[in-house]
Amino acid sequence: MLDLVCLGMVLVLAILGWSIRLVRKHGNYSLHKKVQLTLAGLLLVVLTLFEVDIRLHGWEERAAGELGGTPSSSVFYVLWVHLFFAMTTLVLWIVVIVRALKNFPQPPLPCEHSRSHRRWAWLAAIDMLLTTCTGWVFYMMAFVL
Incomplete structure (x- = not known):
């Protein structure tokens, strides 16, 4: 699930950029609204499933790798930064x-x-970008490097 969310955020950012362009360059307010509501709904479902998966299966054991250790403190620091942006993005999107x-x-x-x-x-869009970037950094630090 982590892999899919990391890859999927590339698509989310692309759709978000396209939706903003619909309004700015083409004045297509109705399609912009439909795209944003659809994107918000899909993100709500996918990220809820992601959170359930993380709560049920955890991530630390997988992040520890074959060495059997625990993730470094820097991984937790990056996670907290990511969670800050994720929570502010959620609030901003709901408000907007x-x-x-x-x-x-x-x-x-x-x-x-x-x-x-x-x-x-x-x-909210900038916050989404920061959420995505910090999520990728966390993913790389916890599961790749």
């Missing part, structure tokens, strides 16, 4: 989506909420 659903007209068009949405959505 709920506020967008509440404040944008149907069908979605630019309005008074647009400026705030743009600011908070960019922050």
Whole structure:
């Protein structure tokens, strides 16, 4: 599951970038909304399954490798940094989506909420990038190197 999530985040970032481009370059607000809601739903399901897998099977034993030791303290440090970004991303995405659903007209068009949405959505997208990058660093340190 770890391998799939690490690879899948490349696709998530690509879809996120494409969705932002839909609005910025093409003004396709309806498709942007559909893509973002679908992406959020898929991430919720996949990451919930991922968390269940981690809770049931752990990661430390697998990270320790064949030497039978325990992961280094630096691995735990990177994990905590990753978890910080993961949690802030979760909160930001929920806030951005709920506020967008509440404040944008149907069908979605630019309005008074647009400026705030743009600011908070960019922050959420950057946070997603940081979550992904720190996740990859953790993955590399814990399971590859």
